[in-house]
Amino acid sequence: MIAPSAEDFDRQMRIGSLAITAALALVAVLAARPRVRAAAEIGPLTPMQVELEILERGRRRTYRARPPFVVGRAGAADVVLRDAEVSRQHARFESRERIAYVEDLRSSNGTFLNGKKVTEAVEIREGDAIDVGTTRILVTEVRSE
Numbered sequence: 001m002i003a004p005s006a007e008d009f010d011r012q013m014r015i016g017s018l019a020i021t022a023a024l025a026l027v028a029v030l031a032a033r034p035r036v037r038a039a040a041e042i043g044p045l046t047p048m049q050v051e052l053e054i055l056e057r058g059r060r061r062t063y064r065a066r067p068p069f070v071v072g073r074a075g076a077a078d079v080v081l082r083d084a085e086v087s088r089q090h091a092r093f094e095s096r097e098r099i100a101y102v103e104d105l106r107s108s109n110g111t112f113l114n115g116k117k118v119t120e121a122v123e124i125r126e127g128d129a130i131d132v133g134t135t136r137i138l139v140t141e142v143r144s145e
Contacts, residue, residue, distance in 0.1 A: 047066060047095070047144070047145040048066060048067055048095035048098070048100050048142065048143065048144055048145065049064065049065075049066060049142075049143050049144075049145055050064070050065060050066070050067055050093060050095070050100050050124075050139070050141065050142055051063070051064040051139075051140045051141035051142075052064075052079075052137050052138065052139060052140065053137070053138040053140050054079070054081070054135065054136075054137050054138075055135065055136040055137070055138065056081055056082065056083060056134075056135040056136075057082065057083070057135075062140075063079050064141075065078065066095075066145075067093040067094045067095040067100060067101075068092060068093060068094045068095075069092070069093050070089055070090075070091070070092050070093075071086075071090050071091045071092075071093070071132060071137070072086060072087055072088050072089045072090040072091070072105075073086045073087060073088050073090070074088035074089060076088075076089075077089060077090075081132065081133070081135050083132070083133040083134055083135045084133070085109050085132075085133025085134050085135075086107070086109075086132050086133035086135060087105070087106075087107035087108050087109070089105045089107075090104070090105060090107045090111065090132050090133070091103065091104055091105055091107065091111045091118070091130070091132055092105055093124075094121065098144045099123050100123070100124050100125075100139075100142045101121040101122060101123055101124060102118060102121070102122055102124050102130055103118065103120065103121040103122070104117075104118045104119070107132070109132075109133055111130065111131070111132050112130065112131040112132075113128060113129075113130055114128055114129055115129075115131075124139050124142060125139065125142060126139055126140065126141055126142055127139065
């Protein structure tokens with residue numbers, strides 16, 4: 001068996017280093033993804049209790065309910081916000097299989113969970129911050145009934 005030349009050895013080391021770097025980058029991207037699950041994967045409705053602290057125009061209020069419920073500017077929304085940056089039907093909260101979710105309802109200015117834009121139903125947990133318009137909604141409790 002012939003030993004590889006120094007050039008061949010260096011080339012193989014570079015290729016190996018690139019493969020390791022690519023694998024680590026892929027792991028980092030997957031780890032940074034939000035807690036998203038497609039609606040088809042979510043499963044049946046589960047009775048849950050969600051408590052929110054709503055910070056709007058310098059005032060705080062608490063809202064406690066069982067999902068599903070809608071947050072928006074329209075009087076028909078379950079949680080009515082007086083924020084001009086909020087759409088009439090801005091976001092919906094749902095629960096399935098003992099997990100609570102928030103979903104943007106194609107709002108004009110978007111819904112953000114912990115600073116990341118919500119593009120599909122995303123799991124929410126206690127301590128999460130949801131931004132709709134200039135209003136911040138803090139998730140203070142999520143529990144199964």
